[in-house]
Amino acid sequence: MSRWTDSLIAFGIGAALLAAMLVVSDLLYVGVWYYPVCWVALVGLVQLAKAPPLLATGAASALALSFLLYWAWQLSLPRPDGLLGLGHLFSLSGLGSAAVAAALIARRKQMGPWAAFLTGLLACCAGFASAQWVVCRTMLYCGVLSGPLG
Secondary structure: OOHHHHHHHHHHHHHHHHHHHHHHOOOOOOOOOHHHHHHHHHHHHHHHOOOOOOHHHHHHHHHHHHHHHHHHHHHHOOOOOOOHHHHHHHHHHHHHHHHHHHHHHHHHOOOOHHHHHHHHHHHHHHHHHHHHHHHHHHOOOOHHHHOOOO
């Protein structure tokens, strides 16, 4: 598998999620532009770091999971929260930096495709979660994720 095919699969995941968002609704209230920009930036970062094949797919899967979890969170609220998308936006820095770090590590260790996929997925999930924790504890009220107030 080539890095080109990896990028196509990653963009396919993004296109599927964008189509789902267009059918259902923009539950994060960030605008349609936000979703493709996230994918282009993430896949671009990973490919600039010359990641092995399937790492971009793993990173894109983590990004898709973050959107799906945020959508589920929004649907579980009694009243929609219009600023929920800011929590996602501010946490993307952790996902992006983890994607680049995973790409560099995977390239250095010459990982196979499936090891690179798992590395990208797990690193991006951990990076997003840690950035989410910092954002919700310092800058933004995230409900339950913010912990006890006062």
